[in-house]
Amino acid sequence: MTMTVNTAIAGIDDRSANKTKYLVALDVDGTLVDHDGKMTDGVRDAARAVVDAGHHVIIATGRSLGALLPIVEMIGLRTGYGVCSNGGVTIRLDPDLADGYEVIDRITFDPAPALNALRDRVPGARFAVEDAEGNFLATSRFQDDSFGIEARGVDFHHLLDAKAVRVVVNSAEASTQQFADAIAAAGLSGVTYAIGWSAWLDIAAAGVTKASALEVLRASLEVNSALTVAVGDGSNDIEMLRWAGRGVAMGQAEAEVKEAANEVTASVYDDGAVAILRSLV
Numbered sequence: 001m002t003m004t005v006n007t008a009i010a011g012i013d014d015r016s017a018n019k020t021k022y023l024v025a026l027d028v029d030g031t032l033v034d035h036d037g038k039m040t041d042g043v044r045d046a047a048r049a050v051v052d053a054g055h056h057v058i059i060a061t062g063r064s065l066g067a068l069l070p071i072v073e074m075i076g077l078r079t080g081y082g083v084c085s086n087g088g089v090t091i092r093l094d095p096d097l098a099d100g101y102e103v104i105d106r107i108t109f110d111p112a113p114a115l116n117a118l119r120d121r122v123p124g125a126r127f128a129v130e131d132a133e134g135n136f137l138a139t140s141r142f143q144d145d146s147f148g149i150e151a152r153g154v155d156f157h158h159l160l161d162a163k164a165v166r167v168v169v170n171s172a173e174a175s176t177q178q179f180a181d182a183i184a185a186a187g188l189s190g191v192t193y194a195i196g197w198s199a200w201l202d203i204a205a206a207g208v209t210k211a212s213a214l215e216v217l218r219a220s221l222e223v224n225s226a227l228t229v230a231v232g233d234g235s236n237d238i239e240m241l242r243w244a245g246r247g248v249a250m251g252q253a254e255a256e257v258k259e260a261a262n263e264v265t266a267s268v269y270d271d272g273a274v275a276i277l278r279s280l281v
Contacts, residue, residue, distance in 0.1 A: 021054065021223060022223075022280055023217070023223040024056065024229045024230075024231075024277075024280065025058050025059075025060040025210070025230040026047070026059055027061060027230075027231060027234065027240075028068070029061070029233075029234075030232075030253075031232055031233050031272075031273055032059075035268075040271055043271055043273050043277075044074055044075060046273065046274045046277035047273075048075050049281045051075060051076055052281075053281045056221055057075070057080060059075075060214060061083070061084050061086075061210075062084075062086045062202050063084055063146045064130050064136070064149075066134075066148020067145060067146050068082055068091075068148070079094060081217055085130060085166040085204065086202055086209060087107075087210045088107050088130075088165040088205065089103060089106050089134075089165060090105040090106075091103050105213070106132065107165065107208050108132045108164060109191065109204070110163070110164070111159065111164035111167045113190060113191075114191050114203055115159055115167065116160070118186050121182045121186050122179065123178065124172055124173030124174065125169055126138070126170050126172075127139045127168070128142050128144070129162045130147070134149075135149070136151035136152065137154045137158060138154070139153070139154065144168070165204070165205075167202070167204075168200070168203075169200075170199060170201070175199070176199055179195070183201055191203050191204065191206055192205065192208050194235045194236035194238075195235055196234065196235070210232075211240045211242070214228075214230075214243060229244055229246045229280065230248065231248045231265070233249065233252060233257060233268065234257065237260075238260040239260075241260040244262075246262055247263075248264070248265055249261035250266075250267060250268055250272050251264060251265060252269070
């Protein structure tokens with residue numbers, strides 16, 4: 001996987017040429033917005049201040065592209081990069097492009113082994129696949145805001161033939177513990193996966209995480225590892241928090257997430273990201 005990064009596009013200008021440049025990776029749900037999808041004025045203003053200061057601000061989210069773009073717009077990020085689908089897709093932002101962005105990396109995998117392993121183990125399972133063209137295919141009328149687009153209903157066997165960037169598994173019937181036990185019993189291999197705060201599972205290609213995509217960008221931007229900052233709250237943020245020179249867990253995060261971080265801030269409901277963002281400007 002090779003990406004060439006144009007540092008002029010990443011927000012560098014003459015006014016901030018002599019300032020320390022941080023690479024700041026920000027999760028979305030549970031970090032910049034609460035679980036109802038609301039971003040407070042304080043978070044928005046603090047994020048914009050970091051963007052305006054000329055740091056490399058990169059939204060790194062499990063959301064897919066269509067659900068990433070509104071967050072980019074909210075914080076005024078017009079140039080630079082974004083990581084979505086838990087590292088499966090990387091975009092370059094540039095207002096001169098027709099859509100304001102382009103996909104510069106998309107990592108796919110064969111979802112069939114994981115889908116087959118999970119089909120009969122998760123009570124009431126619903127499945128969705130983000131394919132190589134950015135479409136969502138889903139069973140059982142499965143739709144979620146994180147998809148960013150309307151999913152097309154298909155039968156389960158249709159999913160097995162797709163080239164997947166992201167696979168999502170959800171159950172309205174299983175408790176969180178029952179869901180976690182079913183995932184563990186499935187013995188998934190050859191993929192990377194993270195269980196959400198409810199009966200929710202995200203699957204990506206083996207070795208693909210937010211951290212793996214961010215590391216490619218960090219190396220290309222020639223940012224020292226010590227100058228990387230990451231803020232997140234979920235199990236899909238653990239690798240990113242460990243990767244960062246300064247990994248910050250949100251206050252409401254589970255214990256394993258906090259243990260992966262260097263520090264813990266307040267919860268998303270107390271604007272915990274604000275203090276971290278303000279410390280960079």
